[in-house]
Amino acid sequence: MASPSIEVALGERSYPIWITTSQADGSNPVDFASSFQDSVGSCSHAVLIHDAAIADTVANQVERVLAGMNIRVTNIQVPSGETSKSVAQLETIWNTMLGSGTDRQSVVVAVGGGVVGDLAGFAAASFTRGLRFVQVPTTLLSMVDSSVGGKTGINLPGGKNMVGSFWQPQMVWIDTQTLSTLPDRDFISGMAEVIKYGVIEDAEFFSWLKDNTGSLAERNPDALRHAITRSCESKARVVAEDERETSGRRAILNYGHTFAHAIEATAGYGVCLHGEAVAIGMQMAARLGIDMELCPPSLLEEQTAVLEAAKLPLVWKEADPDQMLPVMARDKKVAHGKLRFILPNRIGDVSLVGDVPAEKVIRAIEACRSMN
Ligand SMILES: NC(=O)c1ccc[n+]([C@@H]2O[C@H](COP(=O)([O-])OP(=O)(O)OC[C@H]3O[C@@H](n4cnc5c(N)ncnc54)[C@H](O)[C@@H]3O)[C@@H](O)[C@H]2O)c1
Ligand SMILES: [Zn+2]
Incomplete structure (x- = not known):
């Protein structure tokens, strides 16, 4: 055996x-x-x-x-x-x-x-x-x-x-x-979660992804087994530390998700796939991290390159902070009325950050309406 x-x-x-x-x-x-x-x-x-x-x-x-x-x-x-x-x-x-x-x-x-x-x-x-x-x-x-x-x-x-x-x-x-x-669209959507693991807690895997999104897109079995193994290892590590979401560690799996849930809700459920919203949400989170001076601008560039290579969407033209903020305020990560986000410190490391000013959240959303 x-x-x-x-x-x-x-x-x-x-x-x-x-x-x-x-x-x-x-x-x-x-x-x-x-x-x-x-x-x-x-x-x-x-x-x-x-x-x-x-x-x-x-x-x-x-x-x-x-x-x-x-x-x-x-x-x-x-x-x-x-x-x-x-x-x-x-x-x-x-x-x-x-x-x-x-x-x-x-x-x-x-x-x-x-x-x-x-x-x-x-x-x-x-x-x-x-x-x-x-x-x-x-x-x-x-x-x-x-x-x-x-x-x-x-x-x-x-x-x-x-x-x-x-x-x-x-x-x-x-x-x-x-x-x-x-179908390709479902496959590509799943890639957002794969890339997420690299950003939140596995820098070495992120660097592997930089060179291997092409083989993954072709569904090369060796590349797939590697990416799935690293992703499951990542999730298993986090879950083993915080099985029932009591210590807060498990929340790192929600990188990009506070934004993504608001995108899914305001776009109308089913309009964009979950992973597509996560990719755009990760871009918003990275911009917010830079604005909060937690991470360097190069992090966004690296993340953009990998998401783009995976053919994930990076912008959402209709992103409207007026509609998204109220949804985010109802999100599970709100503590005592303050917005909290999982934000990157560097590739492979994120933290839960409380007390994020609303104007910075708005800037991060607006910045993801187009590519510049
Ligand atoms: N339990 C958790 O921790 C957790 C985490 C993330 C997401 N979710 C849940 O997962 C769901 C989304 O999962 P999903 O993206 O796998 O969606 P899904 O189960 O709807 O599958 C996506 C589509 O692929 C089709 N399909 C499935 N396997 C196929 C195959 N091998 N070949 C061709 N078509 C196939 C399905 O019929 C469906 O149309 C959501 O409900 C979400 O809430 C749960
Ligand atoms: Zn998800």
Whole structure:
């Protein structure tokens, strides 16, 4: 048995992340069945919850492997898209689980992007007060971000991710080959989070990214495995230090996100993809960092070069501080009415900065309406 690419260190809730690439003949250097057996232990029933977009490909392959292990599989297909992270969809899943004899010994296997991972993870966390759970992420964003760290949940009509739970999987299985069908726009969007890890806490990885965005864009398997491994290591380190967001350390993962959430909300949800908003938000945060004299202007130049090479958007013509500031004021990072931001000190190091003057925030937003 090979050793896992990464071990997420959370005491008794620790789990492995496997990062591999299946070959043209369908074989894989790391065997899914033995990894599953090793991490999950005995299992006679799996609830396979998958995104409709990968029903005939990844979900089908996973189902065949599970069936080959003499595991009875209940297959639940979820329509693609954010609207599936709903109470209605969760209720359908709970009822299907009940109707198929799901019990405390069953294992939930989530196959899809962040939407299915968050939804299936919460179904696992809540059904009979908690089932074992395996993540098979199939988008770049879910491989480097949502499948690591144990946040699961759904949206309410009035708020994103409002209901959920911290629920760690038994293992995460990442096959970079599954990215071959992911649309470019989703792939590029996921790159924003990859680049984010370089800026927030891994300067060496950032420098690697400077030379390798081209290979990543071509979805070169070696480059992908490296970038996904470094990203998951970064997230795992941060999560291990602050699993439930109590010390403040986990907040560094939100670099660029206070701006991004305001961009997403004012643009209208779904108009820009999350990673696209994060890229623009990172540019705003870097400008704010420079204005606050926390980091040199060269940081913005370096960040711009890498985001641009990844083909991410860097400006938002419609950026309107009058609309964005009220949204930011409602953000979770506001303490006692003061705006707080994760700002860069240098590549590989950021801090949570409180008491940021509104006029500087406005300047940073306005500066990102065009390239100069
Ligand atoms: N839990 C966390 O810590 C965390 C962190 C970040 C984001 N999230 C959540 O993740 C969600 C976004 O995740 P996402 O970007 O993966 O979106 P997603 O799950 O909606 O997937 C994006 C699109 O790709 C399609 N797709 C998925 N895999 C594919 C494949 N291999 N080939 C072709 N198409 C494929 C999907 O059908 C969908 O249309 C949001 O709901 C967000 O709140 C959670
Ligand atoms: Zn994000």
